[in-house]
Structures are given as structure tokens and as C-alpha cells.
Amino acid sequence: xxxxxxxxxxxxxxxxxxxxxxxxxxxxxxxxxxxxxxxxxxxxxxxxxxxxxxxxxxxxxxxxxxxxxxxxxxxxxxxxxxxxxxxxxxxxxxxxxxxxxxxxxxxxxxxxxxxxxxxxxxxxxxxxxxxxxxxxxxxxxxxxxxxxxxxxxxxxxxxxxxxxxxxxxxxxxxxxxxxxxxxxxxxxxxxxxxxxxxxxxxxxxxxxxxxxxxxxxxxxxxxxxxxxxxxxxxxxxxxxxxxxxxxxxxxxxxxxxxxxxxxxxxxxxxxxxxxxxxxxxxxxxxxxxxxxxxxxxxxxxxxxxxxxxxxxxxxxxxxxxxxxxxxxxxxxxxxxxxxxxxxxxxxxxxxxxxxxxxxxxxxxxxxxxxxxxxxxxxxxxxxxxxxxxxxxxxxxxxxxxxxxxxxxxxxxxxxxxxxxxxxxxxxxxxxxxxxxxxxxxxxxxxxxxxxxxxxxxxxxxxxxxxxxxxxxxxxxxxxxxxxxx
Amino acid sequence: xxxxxxxxxxxxxxxxxxxxxxxxxxxxxxxxxxxxxxxxxxxxxxxxxxxxxxxxxxxxxxxxxxxxxxxxxxxxxxxxxxxxxxxxxxxxxxxxxxxxxxxxxxxxxxxxxxxxxxxxxxxxxxxxxxxxxxxxxxxxxxxxxxxxxxxxxxxxxxxxxxxxxxxxxxxxxxxxxxx
Numbered sequence: 001x002x003x004x005x006x007x008x009x010x011x012x013x014x015x016x017x018x019x020x021x022x023x024x025x026x027x028x029x030x031x032x033x034x035x036x037x038x039x040x041x042x043x044x045x046x047x048x049x050x051x052x053x054x055x056x057x058x059x060x061x062x063x064x065x066x067x068x069x070x071x072x073x074x075x076x077x078x079x080x081x082x083x084x085x086x087x088x089x090x091x092x093x094x095x096x097x098x099x100x101x102x103x104x105x106x107x108x109x110x111x112x113x114x115x116x117x118x119x120x121x122x123x124x125x126x127x128x129x130x131x132x133x134x135x136x137x138x139x140x141x142x143x144x145x146x147x148x149x150x151x152x153x154x155x156x157x158x159x160x161x162x163x164x165x166x167x168x169x170x171x172x173x174x175x176x177x178x179x180x181x182x183x184x185x186x187x188x189x190x191x192x193x194x195x196x197x198x199x200x201x202x203x204x205x206x207x208x209x210x211x212x213x214x215x216x217x218x219x220x221x222x223x224x225x226x227x228x229x230x231x232x233x234x235x236x237x238x239x240x241x242x243x244x245x246x247x248x249x250x251x252x253x254x255x256x257x258x259x260x261x262x263x264x265x266x267x268x269x270x271x272x273x274x275x276x277x278x279x280x281x282x283x284x285x286x287x288x289x290x291x292x293x294x295x296x297x298x299x300x301x302x303x304x305x306x307x308x309x310x311x312x313x314x315x316x317x318x319x320x321x322x323x324x325x326x327x328x329x330x331x332x333x334x335x336x337x338x339x340x341x342x343x344x345x346x347x348x349x350x351x352x353x354x355x356x357x358x359x360x361x362x363x364x365x366x367x368x369x370x371x372x373x374x375x376x377x378x379x380x381x382x383x384x385x386x387x388x389x390x391x392x393x394x395x396x397x398x399x400x401x402x403x404x405x406x407x408x409x410x411x412x413x414x415x416x417x418x419x420x421x422x423x424x425x426x427x428x429x430x431x432x433x434x435x436x437x438x439x440x441x442x443x444x445x446x447x448x449x450x451x452x453x454x455x456x457x458x459x460x461x462x463x464x465x466x467x468x469x470x471x472x473x474x475x476x477x478x479x480x481x482x483x484x485x
Numbered sequence: 486x487x488x489x490x491x492x493x494x495x496x497x498x499x500x501x502x503x504x505x506x507x508x509x510x511x512x513x514x515x516x517x518x519x520x521x522x523x524x525x526x527x528x529x530x531x532x533x534x535x536x537x538x539x540x541x542x543x544x545x546x547x548x549x550x551x552x553x554x555x556x557x558x559x560x561x562x563x564x565x566x567x568x569x570x571x572x573x574x575x576x577x578x579x580x581x582x583x584x585x586x587x588x589x590x591x592x593x594x595x596x597x598x599x600x601x602x603x604x605x606x607x608x609x610x611x612x613x614x615x616x617x618x619x620x621x622x623x624x625x626x627x628x629x630x631x632x633x634x635x636x637x638x639x640x641x642x643x644x645x646x647x648x649x650x651x652x653x654x655x656x657x658x659x660x661x662x663x664x
Binding site for chain 1: 502505506509510512513514515516517518519520521523524527534537538540541542544545547548549551552554555557558559561562564565599600603605617621624625628633635636637638639640641642656658660
């Protein structure tokens, strides 16, 4: 069921993960009356190339011996089954809970005795007809594939006779269908046309039926079927409620029985009487199924499944799942550790920064005060100010020598008086204070003196009053504080 | 015997693997929860930390400006230390040079100890009925010496400044170091 959980579920897309997607190559094997037809599939930059491999090939033998060969096989349509299930839900996760029960009802044997898998349907807006009934697309549709454990074990044992231990056991009908669509896609306009893939093996015939790209069902029809058997299958699967097929059938042929055989041509002829349509033989039909299972195992695509599951699951798959589990858990652990480390680092950086600031503040306080100042904040600053205040006071005379001379201010004020008709009657000027009293020729002329003193840095206030006798304005200017330093 | 032991061993390995995965998941959960708790705690702390840093930086700025101010004063003192003769020219000499013939009403002298052997000398000179431009000449001369006097206070009484004469009181200051 693991690959089901990995399938993307947006709008019920078909894409499923290949059973051994993580490897770049594998061997696809088609057992024909116990004799294997083998191909090696290699995936390079998204493309899969298949090369036939002889059973006696030494490199293949070495790979098998060393246990490094990854083998994909299939259970025939007679050894397994596929059926469509409809659930009452629109959510895949909810549907997964009921699908086993729905499948159990359909099976002629107990579900506990089966290996099974559920494949999500195509896009919700597509419909799939089954037995003439058009199913509504709103609900989740799933294709169930199942095989009895006893049949799966038998197949594994058959492979082991040839020295192979298959990692993947695909379902033959699905493999034929998806590989046929991959190699001979549906032509434009043929999305709803019936399509039949017939595989002629040396010991069996498999028929996969669908419409357009939609798979309907797969059937095993024995070693040498006649057209009538196949026609009855088609009638059951493809006939519309009106009793007719609406379009020509696309016939696709594969398998070793197609090569150098009249049987295929005669069968084709018979079938086209009631089910006319174009016929195509797949390239290299003898290795078609082997290519199909190998390609499906190492690529993502529609209708992927692996019936070697449950208690019979191959160790490689089990180990891979565990590795992924461990990897996921490890990633989460790493994320958790990283988060903790980031927080611890942040805390350390903050503490370090705080210490640096603390030390800088303490150093400068102690240096200025000349003794250790334990107080923090405003108190500490106050202590420092009180410590350096007296020294600064004693050093002020040294600094004054580099300030502009007071005499310059006297000269400026004297010039101001001359230019603005100001008569100073009392005049006292020091660095901190100024006191000037006198008369002025006009109200605004007093303000010239006020502005000049303010520019010199004195915080002054002025009193003025009209003089009645000589129309001069008497004024007095006094500093509120000292000159700003 | 081997047929009995091997499945058990396999089962044991499987259990160990499950236990290992379980242990990793548990550790991951613990670490993630711890990480989240620490993150929340640090986020809550960050505001108070920012406030604390802001205060400390503010304190540092104030202290540095205090330090810079004190350094300015010390630098000024060091400039004076470089002068070889750390005594001002006698003011009487300057008075005679610039205000010859002018009667000085009063001279008061004071001395204040400063730092490192330095002292501040102050002389208050009161002169009556003196041309004010000559007074400014005197001040300019006194201030222009290599080890200068400087005018600390200028007071004019009794006559308007514009008339060019008056009773003037000057407070002159100078630094001195006795070595």
C-alpha cells in the first residue's frame, strides 16, 4: 500500500510511483512456459532504454549471483485480478479505509489470503463505463489489483527455478495496457474509442480492454482462444446501453505468439467482422511484456502496482521503506537539533553582546570615576558625573584659553551701540553673565542688542519702557543664566 | 536448530530496526518540541532584551560624551604643559606699555590652585576716566603674549560707553605653574 500513499492525489491524478523508482536500471522478465524472456531497462535523463538479455548472459548471471540484480516480473491475468471499486467518499484518504472492505466483498476468497493494492482512478471528470453503466465522477474510483498469496508464492518459486528472486510482481493486464499506451499513444479524436491490447504468449493469451486511455479490465483467455471468446469479452465490457459500439476498435498486438504466426492474422480477421478497427503490432512483440514490467518498475506513471507485498514483500523493498523512514525521522531530528542549536546560538550571541556592552559600560564608568562604580543605569551615570565634575571644574580655565576672547564680544557690542543709537549706561560682561542698561533711539533698536546677545550664547531677557522726556526707550538686559558652553 | 534460531534472529533484527526508528522519531519529537519551546521563549524575551540593549547603548553614549568632554579639558591642559615658561608676563609691564600715565585706582589679586601644580591667577584692575579704546589695547596686548592673560569680566560704570571714556573694572586671568 506504500506506493498508494506516495501517489500524488491532486484531482486524482493517475501518476503513481514506480516500485523501484530509486534505481536506475532493472531486469524485466516474462516467463513463457517457464522460460524467461529478459530485457534490461536503463533509465537515463528520464528516458528508458531496453536491451534484450540472454538467460546465459554472464554479466546477468554475475548480477544474480551477487544479489545485485533487480528483477521485475508479473502475475498473469489468470493468476491475479483487477476490478474497479467506487467509494462513497470524495477524499482518497477516507476511501482507503473502506476500499479493503469493498474489495473483500468482490473476492471469491478471503482478503487475508491476498496480496492487494489500490490504484487511484484518473481525473475526476472522466467517466469509466463498466458493464454498460456510466459511473459518476464525483466519488473516488479505485482500481483494485489482487492475487492470492499461494499464487504469488508459486510465481516466486517459478522465478527461483531460473535463479531469480523478483523484487516486483506486476499485474500483467495493467502492464500491457500502460506500455501499449506509452508505445502507441491514443490518436487525437480517439479519446473515447475502444482499445484492446491482446498479448499472445506461448502458454496463454491476455486481453486488456479499455476506452481511450481509460483501462476497464484485463482477462486471461487460455492458450489458444477463438475470436468468439474475445468477442464475448468485448461485448460485456464495451457495448453501450443502446447495444452498439460507437467507434472502431483499436487493436494492438504483442507477445511471442505474434511473431511468424498465422494465428494472429486469422484471429484479427475474425474479430474485425463484429468489431472493425485498425490493427497495430507493437515493435519487438516478443519482449513487449518484459519491457513493460521493467519500465513500469523504474518509472512513475499510470496504474503502477506491486503484488509482491505484505508478508511476501521483498527484503529490498522493506529495507528501502525502512531507510526512507529512518531518513524522514533523521531529517526531522536534524531539523529539531538545528532549531535547538539556532536558539542556543542566538542565546549565546545575545549574552555575549550583553556582556560586551556591560563590560564597555563598566570599564568606562570605572575609568572616568577612578574607582569601581557598582551602580547601574542612571545611578551609575550620576556617580560618574559627580566624580569627574570637580576635576572638570578645575580644568575649565585651561579650556577657556582656547575660546574666543571676551574682548571681541565687547567690541561687537560697542560697535552695535554706535550703529544703532544705543547708549549703555551700565555695562557688565563676563563669560557667564551680561547686564546692560541704557537707552535706545527706538523700540526695535533694543531688539538688535537682544539678538546679538542671544547669538553670543547668553540667555537674556529684556525690560523696556517708554521714556516720556526725550522719547528714548530705556532698557535693561540681564542674563537669566550663563552663556551656553 | 538453525531453522528455529534464524527466524528469531530475523525477528530480533526487525524489532531492533523498529526500535531504532522509534527512537529516532522520539528524539526528533523531543528536539522539535524543545526547539519550538525555546523559539517561543526567545521570541518573548527578545523585546526585553532589545530594551535592555537600548538602555545600555544609551548609557554608553552618555558616558562616552562625558569622556570626550573630559578629554577635551585634559587636552587643553596638556597643551599648556608643552610651554616651557609656564608663567604669564607681569600685568604691570603691559599696563605701562599701553596705559602709561593712566592712574590705576585699585588692583586686587587672587590665586586659586587647580590641578597638577597649576594655579589660576586673577587680577581685578579698576581704572577711572580712561579712554575705552586704550583699555581694549591693554586687553589685546595682555592676551597676545605667549603665555597670555585673558579678559574674564569687563564692567563699565558712570559714563555711557559711547562717550569713549568711563570707569572700567577689568578682571584678567592667567594660568601659572610653579615648577
